[in-house]
Amino acid sequence: MLAPNANLVVQGIPPVPMALVNSVQRYTEFRGTSFVDWHPNQREMLVAHRLAGASVPQLFRLSGPMADLEPLTEGNEPVTRGSYDPRDGHYLVFQRSSGGSEADQLYRLDLDTRLVTPIGEPNERHAINVWLHGEERAPGAASKPPARLVSSSVPLDRTAEGGKRASVDTSIWLTDPLKPEERRKLAELPGGGWEATAVSPDDRQLALTRYISANESEIWLLDMASGQRRQLLPAAGATAAKASYTPAAFQPDGKGLIFTSDRDGEFQELMRLDLASGAVTRASRHIHWDVSVSSQTEDGTLLAVLANEDGMGTLHLFDGRTVSEVPQPKLPEGTVAQLHFHPATRELAFAVNNSAGPGQLYSLNPASGQVQQWTQAFAPEGLDASKFARQQIVRWKSFDGLGISGLITRAPAARFPGKRPVLIDIHGGPEGQSEFGFNGRANYFIDELGVTLIRPNVRGSSGYGKTFLALDNGFKREDSVKDIGALLDWIATQPDLDASRVLVTGGSYGGYMSLAVATNYSDRIAGNIDVVGISHFVTFLNNTESYRRDLRRVEYGDERDPAMKAHLEQISPLTNAAKIHKPIFVIQGKNDPRVPYTEAEQIVAKVRANGTPVWYLRAENEGHGFRRKENADYQFYAMVLFMQQTLLKPQP
16 A cells, blocks of 8 residues: 655545556656746756656756756755846846745855855745846946846735734835845835836836736836836726736837737737827737737847637737737647747747647747757656547536536547546636646546546636636626536536536635535535635635735625625535535645635535545645645545546446
8 A cells, every 4th residue: 555655644535555556657757848048148948847756846957959957956845937147147046935835935046156045035925027137238347237136025924913914015126136135125015916027128117017806907117216106007097997907028119018908808919008108009909819928039029929719829929119910930739838039049939738748848930930849748658648638629508608618638439438437627716727738647537547527617717808707706606616517417418428427626716616516516426626725715815825815805705895705605615515415535735825724624524524425635745736746646646546436436
């Protein structure tokens, strides 16, 4: 039997047989690579990767296409975000937190000595924002001026009396990472949704995003010398409907700001703001999907824009001066992400995910159209990932006639004839989206167990327009649960699917959804798996980290309002736990700052008290999901065991 490691708390889970581990283990060994940054002067990448035998991903130098990875960071905590010193690349700044707490701290890594130096106040949560452009070395000067980094930070509850704050401010900092003790606060801004996303060519102004909700955000301009700020979009006092605005880049002449917004339609469009007149130009209205600006060349003449086309990421190139689309070459098959121009060579780095593998990195030369592969996804010996089943889009009508869609990966009919059991896997957010890509470990369910996987995009998911995005807000929360009820109806009409054998799972908000399905449709499912899910909205809002609380109130409802509090209590799975009659598996990280572990503990206790079988797995060194391989492996083995004992048995 496989013994859980010392950091795992295991309750109600039967011993995991080594025979199961041996049959499943190879499906835990897929490894991709994520792009992090280009070296400013050399043709090499900074990437994130987990080595064979390692617990967590770290940062590596990739000196050229298909070259060996050179480790840069090390330790027991994952590191996936960093940035080179944009002058010479002599050092890099990276983010790292401890035990899944997401309380990221900033560190400088000197590449010559490998010395690591902390940057910033440890009792705050920090994030890398942008680097200033800086002036070129003056004639006769001994060296270039130092690089200066703009970062943001928010206070943590652990520093507050009583563990909770009534209000939170975001600080914007300017730091020379070589002299962190001289960092300067540029502004202190009300709320937890602020980020600096672009800096003007003269390094005098910052474009700030103020995130209020998935349906509402603002663009502000901050004067770095005075600290004064003014609202650009929407115009202060404007009475137009709520919309989302995200600044991306200043144009090279400093006269225009490139941004995205859904102010003029359902989808996020590429736009240009004339800073003098306030006139706005729409540039991507011909693309009927959400777009985002991922990168801009150093001279500002080319923009890399990512379009979310029904869950598939596609590249579009735009002229940065005219903001008009230009032709681009054909890219490898799959969903595209992580677009970033090299500051010197103008090569565009990008990642591709598809059914055959995760995180494969490429570069595109926009001038010649040449595409070059930099990394190869790793698949374990004996598994031909190119033969994995491909995802397809399925659509169904919900209770009110609204069209809902999702991704389905059907078990191979030749190997698994007849009606197949179904796993419904619901994404988090709720403003997330199930997208095309690699199914990872879930390929075991499909290829070895003959389970068909459905990943729905219920109302409230991103990618389908701002109206669809808001259809689950506040008092409309349970309408998204009814979308899963309609999916169960649809499954019953499919000749290859077994409506009597359906298991529901999900993480974060998807964990709430799995619990809500268990309370509303217990007689129609075989069980559910709740991963770091919300079990009671009021206790969740009271206990989530303070820097997130107001942002989540906009989505779920403000529990300080009596009517809303009563509604949240009424629909919460904990309130309705007596309706859960099928086996339940709850998975949680002890250090989760988003959905506190108490959400898991209370639903486990309540359902167990009702006599329903409950499996509970808690990791003491994890947060919002398991990131350490040894923990994720045990979770996966236990999930397979749970599926064998619930989903794969004929239902009465």
